[in-house]
Amino acid sequence: MSVAILTPEGFKELRVLKEKGRRLVGYFCVYVPVEIIYASGALPVRLARADEDSARCGEGWLRADACPFCKASVGRFTSDPLYQMLDGLVMVNTCDMMRRLAEVLAERIAIPLFQLYLPRTAEQRANRIVEWTEQLRCLYRWAQGLTGVKVDDGGATEQLPLLNAIADYNRVRGLLQQLDRLRAMVPARLKASEIFDLVAQCTRYPPEMVGAWLKQEYARRTGGLRSAEGAEATAPEPAGLVSDSRPRLMLAGSILVEEDRLLLELIEEQADVVADAVCTGMRWFTEMVADGEPLTEIARFYFNRTPCAFRRPNTVLYDYLRRLIQERQVKGVVYKTLFYCDPWRFEIKRMRQELGLPVLEIDGDYCQENRAQLRTRVEAFLEMLR
Amino acid sequence: MVIDYQDPPARRVTFDEWDDLFARIPDELIEQFHYFPPNQEPWSKYLFPPQTFAIYGARHLRRLKFDNSLAALRLWGFVQNEGERLFRARQIRRKVVAVMGDLGPLAVIVNSFPGCVAFYPDCWWWTPFAMESKVLLNKAEELGMGEASCFSRAALGAFAKHSYFPDPDLVIAATGASCDDYSAVESLVAGRYSDVLWVETPRRPVNEDEADRFEQLLVAEYQQVLKALADLTGTEMTEALLSDGIRRANRIRQATEQLKTLAYQDGVLPALEMMVVEFGCLHYYSDLTEWTGVVEHLLQTAQKRKERGERVVPEDALRLGWITPPADPLLLTYVEDRGARLVSTEYVINQALVLIEETLPPLRAIARSLLAASLIGSSRSRLAGFLREAVEREAEGVVVSGLLGGSHCAMESRLIADYIKSRLSIPVLEFDVAPPNKAIDRQTRTRIDAFLELLRSRR
Numbered sequence: 059m060s061v062a063i064l065t066p067e068g069f070k071e072l073r074v075l076k077e078k079g080r081r082l083v084g085y086f087c088v089y090v091p092v093e094i095i096y097a098s099g100a101l102p103v104r105l106a107r108a109d110e111d112s113a114r115c116g117e118g119w120l121r122a123d124a125c126p127f128c129k130a131s132v133g134r135f136t137s138d139p140l141y142q143m144l145d146g147l148v149m150v151n152t153c154d155m156m157r158r159l160a161e162v163l164a165e166r167i168a169i170p171l172f173q174l175y176l177p178r179t180a181e182q183r184a185n186r187i188v189e190w191t192e193q194l195r196c197l198y199r200w201a202q203g204l205t206g207v208k209v210d211d212g213g214a215t216e217q218l219p220l221l222n223a224i225a226d227y228n229r230v231r232g233l234l235q236q237l238d239r240l241r242a243m244v245p246a247r248l249k250a251s252e253i254f255d256l257v258a259q260c261t262r263y264p265p266e267m268v269g270a271w272l273k274q275e276y277a278r279r280t281g282g283l284r285s286a287e288g289a290e291a292t293a294p295e296p297a298g299l300v301s302d303s304r305p306r307l308m309l310a311g312s313i314l315v316e317e318d319r320l321l322l323e324l325i326e327e328q329a330d331v332v333a334d335a336v337c338t339g340m341r342w343f344t345e346m347v348a349d350g351e352p353l354t355e356i357a358r359f360y361f362n363r364t365p366c367a368f369r370r371p372n373t374v375l376y377d378y379l380r381r382l383i384q385e386r387q388v389k390g391v392v393y394k395t396l397f398y399c400d401p402w403r404f405e406i407k408r409m410r411q412e413l414g415l416p417v418l419e420i421d422g423d424y425c426q427e428n429r430a431q432l433r434t435r436v437e438a439f440l441e442m443l444r
Numbered sequence: 445m446v447i448d449y450q451d452p453p454a455r456r457v458t459f460d461e462w463d464d465l466f467a468r469i470p471d472e473l474i475e476q477f478h479y480f481p482p483n484q485e486p487w488s489k490y491l492f493p494p495q496t497f498a499i500y501g502a503r504h505l506r507r508l509k510f511d512n513s514l515a516a517l518r519l520w521g522f523v524q525n526e527g528e529r530l531f532r533a534r535q536i537r538r539k540v541v542a543v544m545g546d547l548g549p550l551a552v553i554v555n556s557f558p559g560c561v562a563f564y565p566d567c568w569w570w571t572p573f574a575m576e577s578k579v580l581l582n583k584a585e586e587l588g589m590g591e592a593s594c595f596s597r598a599a600l601g602a603f604a605k606h607s608y609f610p611d612p613d614l615v616i617a618a619t620g621a622s623c624d625d626y627s628a629v630e631s632l633v634a635g636r637y638s639d640v641l642w643v644e645t646p647r648r649p650v651n652e653d654e655a656d657r658f659e660q661l662l663v664a665e666y667q668q669v670l671k672a673l674a675d676l677t678g679t680e681m682t683e684a685l686l687s688d689g690i691r692r693a694n695r696i697r698q699a700t701e702q703l704k705t706l707a708y709q710d711g712v713l714p715a716l717e718m719m720v721v722e723f724g725c726l727h728y729y730s731d732l733t734e735w736t737g738v739v740e741h742l743l744q745t746a747q748k749r750k751e752r753g754e755r756v757v758p759e760d761a762l763r764l765g766w767i768t769p770p771a772d773p774l775l776l777t778y779v780e781d782r783g784a785r786l787v788s789t790e791y792v793i794n795q796a797l798v799l800i801e802e803t804l805p806p807l808r809a810i811a812r813s814l815l816a817a818s819l820i821g822s823s824r825s826r827l828a829g830f831l832r833e834a835v836e837r838e839a840e841g842v843v844v845s846g847l848l849g850g851s852h853c854a855m856e857s858r859l860i861a862d863y864i865k866s867r868l869s870i871p872v873l874e875f876d877v878a879p880p881n882k883a884i885d886r887q888t889r890t891r892i893d894a895f896l897e898l899l900r901s902r903r
Contacts, residue, residue, distance in 0.1 A: 121846075123592075124854035151647055154624040158855035161822045165859060175654075178620040178627070179644040185664035186644060189657055370619045370627065370642050371634055398592055400624035400851055407588030408635050 069140055071263060075101060081145040081205050086131060086159075088337040088366070089150045089176050091356050092261070093227050093347065094194055097219035098201035102148075104261035105141065106338050107134060108315045110424045119162060125155045126396050126423035127313055132159070135167050146204050148197065150174040153368040153401050172200045180369040182362065191357040198353070220352035226265035227347070233272035234260060234343035240279055242332050242386050247279050250309065250331035250339070251322040257342050258316055305443040306387055309334040310379065310409070311394040312402045317424065318394075324433055325392060328440050333382040335375065337366060368401035376412050383413065390416045390443045392436075397423050416443060447473045449514065451745065454754040456509040456714050456780065459494060465512055466493045477518055479529050479734045480536075487532065490525040491517065497524040502574045507882065508777045511717045511756060515741040522738050523720055526563070526729045527608055533561045533730070534610040539676055542609075542638075543727065544599075544630050546618030546645060548796030549814045551727045553666060554616070556689025557673050557681065564727035565599040565633075566626065568608060572598050572880040573772050580605070581879070587632055594625045594850035595771050595879075603637045612638060614676050616669060620645030621820040624851035641672050645814070648821030655815060662811035670807075686806035692732055694799050699739045700725055701797065703746055708787045709837055711757045712749040713742070715766075715776040715786040722789065723769075725796040757785040762899045765834045765842040767827075767860060768792060768853065771877045774884050775845065775892075782896050787837035790830040792818045792852075823856040824863060831867055841899045843892075844874045871898055 076082055081100040085092070092102040108130030115136055116129030134141045147169050151157035160173045174193050177186040198220075202208050207219075234256060240248040256275070260268045307329050309322075314336045325331055334340045347359040364378045382388065391413060395403045403421065410417050418439040420432065447470055457465065469491075478488040494517070498505050502524055510516055533540050539560045543550040547566070554562035572581050572595065580601030584590075587604060589597040602608040615638040617630040622645050634640040643665045649655035670681045700721055707713035721739060728735035749755070762784040769791045770776055776786070795817035801809040818826040834842065842864050846853035853876075861872045873895040878885045884892075 119858060121854045121857055123848055128855070151621055154622065154627075154851040155855055157621060157647065158823075158852065161824075162855065162859065173650075175621075175647050177644045177646075178622075179642045181642060183664065183668070185661050189646075189661045192657060368624070368627070370617070370631060371640070372631060398849060398851075398854065400593065400628050403592060404589050404625075404628035404632065407586075408632060 069143070071267070072101075072103065072140070072143060075264070076143055076145075082143055083146040083148055083201065083204070084141065084144040085148045085150075086127075087150050087152050087156060088342055088363075089152055089360055090148050090174065091194055091197070091360050093220060093223035093352075093356050094198050095148065095201050096226070096265070097223040098198060099205035099207040099219075100146070100201055101264055102261070103140070103144065104258070104338075105131060105134070106258065106261070106313060106315045107138060107140065107317065108424050109317045110426060112137060113424050119166060123398050125153075125398050127315065127399075128155050128159045128162075130315075130424060132162060132166070135163070144169060146170040146172070146201075148172045148174065148201075150176050151178075152176065152366060153399075155398075155400075170204060172197055176360070178368065178370055180361075180365055180371060180374065187357060187361055190361050191353060194353055194357050194360075217352050220356070224347045224352055224356065226269075229269055230260050230265045230272065231343040231346055233269065233276065237272065237276055237279070238340060238343070240276075241330070245304075246330045246332065249322075249326050250334060251319050251326060253334075254314060254316075254319065254322065254336075254339050257338055261338075261342065305329040305389050305440055306332045307390050307392055308332070308379070308382060308386070308388040309336055309339070309392050309394065310402075311336065311392075311420075312396040312399040314338050314394065315424075320426075320429070321394065321420070321432070324429075324436055325440075328437070329443075331392070333386045333388055335364070335379055335382070341366075366401065367405050372405070376409075379409075379413060383415065388415065390418065390439065392418045392420065392439075394420045394422075397421060447476075449473055451513045451515075454712065454749050454756050455512055456756055457512045458509060459498070459506045462494050462510045462512070462517070466517060469514060469517070473514070477521070477734075479522065479525065479731050480533070481733050481737070490529075491521040494520065497521075501577075503576045504574045504773065504880075508716060508773055509714070509781070511714050513742075513745045515738070515745040516717050518741055519717060519720060519738050522731075522734065523724075523729050529730050530561065530563055530609045539613045540610050541673070541676075542612035542615040544615065544617040544633075545622055545626050546643065546814065547726055547793050547817065547819065549666075549810045550616055550618060550643065550669065552689050552693045552800065552810055553669055553686070554673065555692070555728070555732045556686050557677050557679055558685075559677055559679070560673065561730050562727060563609060563612075563730040565602060565609070565629075566596060567723065567727065568602040569594075569596040569598045569771065571602065571608065573774075576880055576882055578880060580608075584629075587636070589625075589628060589632065592849045593628065594623070594847040594853070595877075596623070596626045596629060599626075600629045600632055603633050614672060615640045616643060616672070617641070618643040618645045621647035623819065625849065641669065643669060645817075645820060648817065648825055649815060658815055659808055659811045662814060663807045666807045666810065683806055686810075687802070690800045690802060690806055690809060692736065694802065696728065696732070696736055696739055697725055697797055697799055699736075699743050703739070703743055704789075704797075706743075706746040706750060708785075708789070708833070710746075710750050711755040711759060711761070711785055712746045714756050715780060715789075716773050717742070718786070719770070719773070719776060719789070719791065722791055722793065722797065726793055758783070761785040762896055763787045763838055763840045764899075765789070765830060765839040765864075766791075767830065767842060767844045768846055770843075770845045771847060772880070772884070775877070775888075778884055778889070779843075779892060779896070782893065784896055784899075787839050788830055788833035790818065790826065792826075794818045794826075794829060819852065823859045826856075827860065827863060831864070834868060839868070839870060840902065841871045841873065841895060842868070843895075844872060846874065846876050848876045871895065871902075 095102040112130040112133030115133030580598040583601035584597035707718040765788040
C-alpha cells in the first residue's frame with residue numbers, strides 16, 4: 059500500500075469491480091452513511107479530490123467566491139475518470155454551499171442523485187433523530203433501487219446487510235484507530251500524511267479489501283511484533299513522555315483533499331502532526347456505530363459524530379479538540395481553511411481564544427503558486443514553537 | 445379628532461424637500477403617532493423631522509429620494525426609531541427577544557406572547573449602509589468575520605457593541621438549510637454574548653411525505669420555543685393566543701401583498717418604500733400593532749393615488765425585476781432616477797409574505813408557511829413566484845444583485861441568471877453590492893446605465 063494507489067492507475071480496482079456489475083456511488087461528505095450504500099450492494103466512493111485546474115473549470119458554473127472544493131468538485135466531473143465512473147451520487151446538506159452544490163450538479167450532470175437532509179442543529183432532540191432516521195430509510199430505498207437489490211420485509215432479512223455493513227466498516231475504523239495511535243507515539247511510527255492516505259483508501263475501496271491492507275500495514279509498522287489479527291485486540295499505548303525535539307501539532311479546518319498532501323509533507327519535514335480534526339482524517343474513524351437496531355444506530359452515529367464546524371451548536375467540536383490537545387500533548391495548531399469556507403473560517407478567532415495555543419492560519423484554495431510563501435510561514439511557526 | 449391635511453400630488457422628493465414637507469404637517473397630526481399603542485406617552489412619539497435621523501447617524505437618508513406622503517414619513521420615522529423603541533421596551537419591562545435566521549415565522553410566535561417584543565438582529569445589516577459607516581463591519585471582523593462574509597455580519601458587530609439594541613432576554617436562532625454567513629453570526633453570538641435556543645430549519649420538502657414529516661419536525665421545534673417563552677414570561681401559550689397572532693400577522697401580509705400590486709403594477713409607491721415594507725413583514729420593526737397602522741396608512745394612500753390616477757414613477761419607465769436584497773437603498777433610488785421601475789421582486793423573504801393558513805392548528809400552519817421559504821429550497825422553486833409576476837407585468841430585464849461572500853449568492857447567482865434567461869428571454873444584469881459608501885461605485889453605475897440603455901434599445 060502506498061500513496062501511488064491514489065493516482066488514476068489506482069482506480070483499476072474500481073474499474074474491475076464496476077465491470078463485475080458493482081454500482082459505484084460517490085459522496086463528498088463525512089455525514090453520508092456509507093454503511094447504507096454498502097448494504098444495498100453498491101460501493102460508496104468518497105470524492106475528495108481537487109486541484110487548481112478543476113476549481114478553475116468549476117468557475118464556469120459557479121462564482122469565483124464559491125468554496126474552492128465545490129468548484130473543483132463540479133470541475134472534476136468533466137475530467138476525472140473516478141468521477142466519470144460513478145453510477146450515482148449521495149449528497150447531504152451540511153453547509154449551505156454543499157447543499158446548493160447538489161442543485162448545481164443536478165442541473166449540469168446526468169447522474170442519479172440523492173440529497174440527504176441532516177439537521178444542522180446538533181442537540182439530540184427526538185424529532186430531529188426521528189427525521190434523520192427516516193432520511194436514512196429513504197436513502198436505503200433509493201440505493202436499493204439503484205442496485206436492484208431489494209429486501210423489503212422489514213425483518214431480520216432486511217437488517218442483515220446493514221448489520222454486516224456496520225461490522226465491516228467498524229472493523230476498518232477500529233484498524234485505523236490502532237494505526238492512528240502509532241502517530242501519537244514518541245517517536246511517531248506513522249505520519250499524518252500516511253493516515254490521510256489510509257483514510258482516502260478506506261473511503262474508496264471495499265472494507266474487505268482495505269481491511270487486509272490495514273492489517274498488513276499495522277504489522278509492518280509494529281515491527282512484526284503483533285500479528286495482523288491481533289492488531290484489533292491489542293494496541294500500543296501512546297508514550298507518556300514527549301520529546302521536544304519535534305513540535306507536536308494538531309491540524310484542524312476545512313476538508314483536506316488528496317492533493318493537499320503537500321502541506322502535510324511540508325509540515326512533517328520538521329514537526330509531527332499527532333492529531334487532527336479534519337473530515338478526511340481522524341474524524342472519519344474516531345467513533346464506531348454501536349450495536350442495536352441497525353438503522354437506528356447508524357442514525358445515532360452520524361447525528362452525534364464529532365461534528366464539523368457547520369453544526370449548531372458546535373461546542374462538542376471544541377470539546378473534542380481540547381481533549382485531543384491534552385491527550386496527545388499538542389503544542390500548536392495548524393488551521394487550514396479554504397477561501398469562503400464559512401463554517402470553519404469564521405470560527406478562527408474563537409478557536410484561538412478557546413484553545414489557548416499558538417495557531418497558524420492558512421487560508422487558501424488549490425493554487426500551488428504560493429508554496430514558497432507557505433513554507434516560510436510554516437517554518438516561522440515551527441521556529442516560534444521551539 | 446379630524447385634522448385637515450392633504451398629501452401633495454404624489455412624487456419622489458429629495459431629502460431637503462422631504463424635510464420641508466414635514467414642516468407643513470400640523471403638530472396635532474404629528475402628535476397622533478406613538479409606538480407601542482395604545483400607549484400615548486410623550487416618549488413614544490416617532491414622527492420627527494427627517495433631519496433628526498440624519499443627525500443621529502442615518503446619513504444615507506440625505507442621498508435618497510422618498511415618497512412625499514405623510515404615510516411614507518410615518519414609515520421612515522417608525523423604522524428609524526427602532527433602536528430607541530427596543531431600549532424603551534426594556535424600560536417598560538417588556539421581554540426583548542432576538543429572533544435570528546428564520547425570516548418570518550418565529551416572530552409570529554414571539555409576538556403572540558403578551559409583553560414580548562420580537563426583533564431581528566438580522567436587519568441590523570442595513571445599519572452600515574444607513575450610517576455610511578463600517579463600525580459594525582469592523583467590529584465583526586475583529587471577532588473573526590471579515591470581508592469574506594456578507595454584510596449580515598453587521599449583526600454580530602451590533603451584539604458586540606451593546607448599544608444598538610438592549611441585550612436580549614432570549615435569543616432564538618434558526619439554522620439549517622440557511623445561509624452560512626448568518627449561521628456563523630449566530631454561532632459567534634452563542635459563543636460570546638448569549639445563551640441561544642437553536643431551532644432547526646429543514647430544507648424545502650421534496651415530496652408530500654417529506655412535507656408532512658418536516659411539518660411535524662418544525663412543530664416540535666416550535667413547542668420548544670413556546671416552552672422557553674413561557675419560562676421567560678410566566679405566561680402559558682394558548683391556541684387562541686397563537687391563532688390571534690397568526691391573524692395579526694396575516695393582516696399585515698395581506699396589506700403588504702396589496703401594496704406590492706399597487707407599487708409594482710400601478711406605480712403609486714416607490715421601490716425603496718416598498719422594500720422597507722416587504723422587510724417589515726419579517727419582524728414588524730419590533731412593534732406589530734403600530735406597524736399594522738403604518739402599513740395600512742400607506743395602503744390607503746396608495747389606493748387613493750390609484751383612484752386619482754397619480755403615480756410616483758412614470759408609466760413608460762423601464763420595467764425591471766429585482767432578485768436578492770439590494771443591501772444599498774441607493775441602488776433602488778438610482779434605477780428610478782434613471783427611468784426604470786420595479787415590477788417584481790424576490791428578496792429571499794417570501795415566507796414572510798405568504799398567508800399563514802388560519803384553518804390549521806396554529807403551529808402546523810406556521811410550520812407550513814416556513815416550508816415555502818425562498819432560502820431553504822432550490823433556486824428554481826425560489827423563482828417560481830417571481831417569474832409569474834415578471835411575466836404578468838412584462839418585465840423587460842432582471843437585476844440580480846448579490847453579495848460577495850454570501851454563501852447562497854456564490855452558488856446560485858449563475859443558476860438564477862441562466863434560468864431567467866431561458867424562461868423569459870430577457871437580459872439579466874448580475875453584480876455584487878459594494879460595501880457601504882456615499883455613492884454607488886462608478887463601475888456598478890456604469891453597468892446599470894449600460895443595462896438600462898440596452899433595455900431601451902430593445903423597445
